[in-house]
Amino acid sequence: MKRIALLGMPNTGKSTLFNRISGASARVGNWPGITVDLMSAKILIGGHIAELIDLPGIYDLHGFSDDEQVVRHFLSKNPVDLVIILLNSSQIDRQLSLVLQIKKLNIPAVLALNMADEAKRSGITIDTDNLEKALQMPVSQISAKHGDGLPKALEAATKIINQNQTPTDPKLISQYLQEDNQIEQEIESLIQRHVHIPATLTDNTTDKIDKVLLHKWFGLPLFFAAMYALFQFIFTVGKPLQDGLAWALNLLRTSLLEPIFSSSPAWLHGLMLDGVYNGLATVAAFVPIIVLFFLVMSIVEDSGYLSRAAFLMDALMARMGLDGRGFVMMLMGFGCNVPALMGTRVMRSRPMRLLTMLVIPLSLCSARLQVFIFIIAAIFTAHQAPIVLFALYVMSFLTMFLTAVLFQNQYKNAEPFILELPPYRFPTPRQIVLRGWQEVKHFLTRASKFIVIGVVLVWAMTNFPSNVAPASIDTFAGQIGLFFAPVLNPIGINSQLAIALIFGFVAKEIVIGALAVIYGLQGDALMAQMATQIDWVQAMSFMLFTLIYTPCLSTIATLRNESKSSAFMWLSIAWSLGLAWVISFVFYQGARALGF
Amino acid sequence: MLPLSKLPIGQNAIITTIEVEESLFHRLSALGFRVGKPLSIIRQANFNGPLHVRLGTTDVILRITDATHIRVNSL
Numbered sequence: 135m136k137r138i139a140l141l142g143m144p145n146t147g148k149s150t151l152f153n154r155i156s157g158a159s160a161r162v163g164n165w166p167g168i169t170v171d172l173m174s175a176k177i178l179i180g181g182h183i184a185e186l187i188d189l190p191g192i193y194d195l196h197g198f199s200d201d202e203q204v205v206r207h208f209l210s211k212n213p214v215d216l217v218i219i220l221l222n223s224s225q226i227d228r229q230l231s232l233v234l235q236i237k238k239l240n241i242p243a244v245l246a247l248n249m250a251d252e253a254k255r256s257g258i259t260i261d262t263d264n265l266e267k268a269l270q271m272p273v274s275q276i277s278a279k280h281g282d283g284l285p286k287a288l289e290a291a292t293k294i295i296n297q298n299q300t301p302t303d304p305k306l307i308s309q310y311l312q313e314d315n316q317i318e319q320e321i322e323s324l325i326q327r328h329v330h331i332p333a334t335l336t337d338n339t340t341d342k343i344d345k346v347l348l349h350k351w352f353g354l355p356l357f358f359a360a361m362y363a364l365f366q367f368i369f370t371v372g373k374p375l376q377d378g379l380a381w382a383l384n385l386l387r388t389s390l391l392e393p394i395f396s397s398s399p400a401w402l403h404g405l406m407l408d409g410v411y412n413g414l415a416t417v418a419a420f421v422p423i424i425v426l427f428f429l430v431m432s433i434v435e436d437s438g439y440l441s442r443a444a445f446l447m448d449a450l451m452a453r454m455g456l457d458g459r460g461f462v463m464m465l466m467g468f469g470c471n472v473p474a475l476m477g478t479r480v481m482r483s484r485p486m487r488l489l490t491m492l493v494i495p496l497s498l499c500s501a502r503l504q505v506f507i508f509i510i511a512a513i514f515t516a517h518q519a520p521i522v523l524f525a526l527y528v529m530s531f532l533t534m535f536l537t538a539v540l541f542q543n544q545y546k547n548a549e550p551f552i553l554e555l556p557p558y559r560f561p562t563p564r565q566i567v568l569r570g571w572q573e574v575k576h577f578l579t580r581a582s583k584f585i586v587i588g589v590v591l592v593w594a595m596t597n598f599p600s601n602v603a604p605a606s607i608d609t610f611a612g613q614i615g616l617f618f619a620p621v622l623n624p625i626g627i628n629s630q631l632a633i634a635l636i637f638g639f640v641a642k643e644i645v646i647g648a649l650a651v652i653y654g655l656q657g658d659a660l661m662a663q664m665a666t667q668i669d670w671v672q673a674m675s676f677m678l679f680t681l682i683y684t685p686c687l688s689t690i691a692t693l694r695n696e697s698k699s700s701a702f703m704w705l706s707i708a709w710s711l712g713l714a715w716v717i718s719f720v721f722y723q724g725a726r727a728l729g730f
Numbered sequence: 731m732l733p734l735s736k737l738p739i740g741q742n743a744i745i746t747t748i749e750v751e752e753s754l755f756h757r758l759s760a761l762g763f764r765v766g767k768p769l770s771i772i773r774q775a776n777f778n779g780p781l782h783v784r785l786g787t788t789d790v791i792l793r794i795t796d797a798t799h800i801r802v803n804s805l
Contacts, residue, residue, distance in 0.1 A: 143760070193760030198753035224787050228762045256787070331787065340789075350776055445791045449779035452793065550754045550796060552761060555782065555789040 136184035136295055137213065138177075141205070141236065142220035143229050144191035144482075145438075145556045147248045149173075151220055151278035152188040153568050155288075160188075160572060170204055171479075173572075180292035184215070190482070195235040199549050200484050209239070210308035213301035216294050217243040218287075223253035223260060223275065226329055230321045233269065239310045241302050243271050244290045250275035250283065252557065258331050265328040279562055340438075340557040347439070353446050361465050364434070368426045369469050369500060375422035383415045401600060409593040413586030416641055417578065420472055420688055424577055425570040427466065427473035432569040434462070435480060436561035441553050448551065454535060455542025457481070457551060460490040464534065467497035471689045475696055476573060483549035491693060492545075492706055493538050495685045498530040501642035502685070506677055508646050512661035513673040522674070526681055533682055533713060581691035588687040592640050596633065596648075605651040611636045625679065625718040626672040635679070641686045671730050675722040682714035732804070734771075734781070735797040742770045743802035750799045762788045763800065 142148040153160065156175030173188040189208060190201035217236055221229040226247065236243050247253075247260060266273040272290030276283035325331075347356060391411060395403045434440050444458030451457050459480050467474035474494050481487040498506075506526055510519045595611040602608035607616065607629055615622070615632030622632050630652050637648035650656050655663050668676070684690060684707050694703040737743055745767050748758060762785040763769075772782040772789070780791045 194756050197756045197760065199757070225762075227786060228760065228788065231760065258787075344772075344782075348773060348775075348782065350773070354776070441791070445775050445780055445782060448791075448793065449775055449777035548753070550757050550792075551780070552754075552757055552790060552792045552796065554761065555791060557789075 136179070136182045136215045137301065138179070138184050138186045138216045138218060138291070138295070139208070139214045140186060140188050140218050140220065141232070142191060142248075143193055143222070143225075143232060145554055146191065146220050146222040146229070147278040148191055148220050149188060150565055151218075151246070151248065151276075151284075152186065153565065154278055154281055154284065156186055170200070171576075172204075172208070179288065180296045182295055184295065192232070195232065195239075199482065201482050209241075209302070210304050213304055214241065215299070215301045216291060217241050218246060218291060219243055220246050220248050220278070223247045223250050224256055224258055226253075226258075226260060227321070227325050227331060230324060233271075234320055237269065237271070239302075239307055241307070242294050242299060244287060244294065245269065245271055245273045246278075246283075246287045247273065247275045248278050251277060258329065260330075261328040265324065268324055268328065279565070343558050344442070344555075348442060348445060357443055357446050360439075361462065364430050365465065365469055368423065368430055368466075372423045372426050372469075375426075376419055379418060379422060380415070383418060387411060404593065404597055405590065408597070409590035410586060412593070413589030414582070416589055416688065417582045417585050419641075419643075420470070420577065421574055423470050424473045424476070424574050427470070427477070428570045428573045429566055431466075431473075431477055432561055432566045436559060436565060438556040438558050440480060441555050444553055445555070452551070454538035455489055455545065455547060456486065456493070456538055460486065460493075463490060464494060464497060467494040467499065468530075469500055471495050471497065471499050471685050472577070472692050473573075475689065475692045476577065478696065483547050485545040486547040486549065488697060488702060489538060489541055489545040489547075491697060491702075492541055492709070493534045495689050495693070495706060495710060496530060496533045496537060496682060498527055498681060499642070499685060502681060505638075505642050505645045505680055508661075509664070509673055509677055512664045513668070513670050522677075526677060529678065529717075530681060533717070537709070537713070577692070580695040581688060584691040584694070585687050588691075589640050592637060595636065605633055605637075605648065607633075609633075621715070624723065625715060626668075626675040626722045627679065627718075628668070628672075631668070631672075631676050635683070638680060639684060639687065641688065642680070645680070671722060671725045674725075675718045678721055679714045679718045682717060683711050731801050733798045734769075734783070734800040734802050735794045737771055737802055737804060739771045739773060742768060742805040744768050744805060745800060746803050747801045748799065749801075750796070754796065754799075758800075761790050762786055763790075768805070769802070 140148055140152055152173060152175075156177060160173045160175040170190065172190070175186050177184055177186050187208075189205050192199070192202045192205050194202060195206065196202075219233050219236055221233065233243070233245055247262070253260070260275070262273045262275060272287075272293075274283055274287040274290060276287050278284075347353060349356075387407065391407060395406055440459055440462065443462050447458030447461045451461050460478070463474045463477045466477060471494055474497075475491055478487050478490045478494070481490060506523060510522050514522050592611075595614070596605045596609050598610055599608070606612055611633050612629060614636065615629040618632065619629065622628075627635070633652055634645050634648045638645040649664070650660055653660055653663050690703060690707065693706055694700060697703065731746055734743075745763060745765050748755060748763060748765065750758065767785055769783055769785045772784050774781050778794060780793050781797055783790050783792065
């Protein structure tokens with residue numbers, strides 16, 4: 135099979151071109167020696183089936199960033215038949231360096247000059263015919279967004295593929311890559327002869343928008359207003375979708391699955407419905423939120439606003455070893471941790487990405503909010519309620535900042551903070567929909583097995599041995615609760631609450647349901663019962679613990695997939711459990727010592 | 731000659747020296763920071779935040795700490 139790699143600098147529309155050529159068939163592939171996800175797709179080109187790989191956007195083949203190393207690794211480990219190099223026409227004066235670097239490696243290449251329309255508006259003209267001769271490789275102007283000029287570029291690619299040259303020798307490439315080369319002068323002369331760039335660019339729409347959005351005093355308030363609007367949009371549209379999905383899944387269960395398993399033994403009924411089916415339902419519940427989140431994020435990202443957010447927030451975030459893009463994801467984590475963790479992929483530096491991923495699970499997500507509202511209503515008066523909830527939000531922010539500050543030396547960001555501010559662009563609906571679809575596919579294929587197994591495990595722990603009442607103190611979960619009593623008693627968490635915490639490991643949404651099963655009561659009766667059994671200090675300690683310890687199985691599964699490291703997943707679990715215990719302990723013992 | 735961090739906003743200047751470690755140098759040069767290139771500062775974010783710099787056709791943001799290592803001659 136032929137192998138074609140797609141290469142270009144960041145913000146050149148590389149992924150857009152990749153999606154345009156490959157359609158929805160793209161998948162995430164594994165490559166030797168590479169720890170980031172690379173998308174690839176099988177395409178038909180000139181009678182050959184070829185594998186098209188979307189390499190990360192890089193500035194320089196010899197650079198030191200994580201992505202630049204990934205590309206070097208890829209080229210020196212995997213033979214390729216053709217490289218399609220994509221440049222932003224408006225910035226050809228500096229992006230040509232990448233083309234010359236590839237040329238020096240003797241890799242068969244075609245050059246596609248993207249965003250020809252933008253360049254034209256800015257008054258830049260490129261003499262492609264003569265540039266083609268000078269570079270000795272096919273050059274065509276295209277629009278990855280709208281597909282103009284693409285057939286011609288692909289035709290050139292087909293010609294090279296059909297020549298059936300031997301693919302590159304990774305060993306040779308690896309040698310070449312070590313040799314340094316001076317190509318700056320070559321660029322100058324190519325640009326002078328074949329490209330005309332006016333002294334000042336004629337298109338200044340972006341400047342006008344920036345004057346408002348990056349305004350010294352209005353910039354930040356506008357940023358927060360925009361974030362608030364997006365947040366509201368995702369979760370007000372998402373909630374009815376999630377509810378509808380839950381209703382449909384429940385209908386399927388009661389009208390189809392219950393009758394099927396009605397005559398089977400109790401353990402099989404429980405395993406299939408409360409274990410496997412509930413696990414699948416947990417996975418499904420995330421689908422609407424992930425789709426909506428990435429619909430919105432692809433607009434924020436592709437429009438060029440995300441880099442502007444980094445500009446606005448950097449002064450504050452730099453002190454925590456994070457950057458402004460991380461802040462956007464942290465905010466989104468207050469809706470749901472899972473898509474926020476997936477969204478950290480925009481940060482190209484691995485240490486900074488890991489630090490952000492360590493921080494996000496501490497944000498008070500909407501599922502935890504449900505638990506707090508229930509418990510606050512049960513234990514506190516209507517006057518106290520808003521203060522308690524506010525304190526929990528403050529606590530959430532404090533733990534996030536504490537974690538970032540404590541771990542920032544562990545995850546030292548080696549990447550320089552120098553970002554391009556691309557001009558504002560509108561992504562096409564096709565781009566937006568494809569992105570949402572790809573992210574959901576990614577989540578489903580990578581996380582569903584892990585989540586279903588986890589749900590089955592918790593079901594088994596709370597339902598076995600089979601001769602005792604479910605979720606009672608005699609089940610395995612109850613025994614675990616008892617075993618940890620010496621640790622949990624000092625923070626005011628009794629064995630009933632401990633079982634609820636074990637349930638909460640699956641998803642925070644089911645904690646209230648679990649309490650209902652544990653106490654054998656529902657709604658107001660459950661609230662009244664809880665109010666007699668635990669006092670406000672215990673309730674607060676329980677809520678603090680629930681806030682800080684591991685958010686849910688789906689978050690853990692996502693942490694593991696996105697970091698590609700089980701060690702990191704365990705670190706996150708251990709840190710959040712440890713921090714949760716220490717904070718609950720300090721609060722509980724402190725309050726008791728003060729006589730409450 | 732003055733460091734880029736001291737260049738007044740809106741003032742055109744030419745890069746004279748870039749004294750940074752190699753990884754940063756690579757990134758800067760890939761984004762168009764090369765000796766002899768003209769640039770100007772468009773704006774700075776509040777609270778001593780990053781600079782928004784324009785070099786030819788490219789807009790770039792960089793932190794003040796990095797900008798002190800780039801020296802320019804104002805025009």
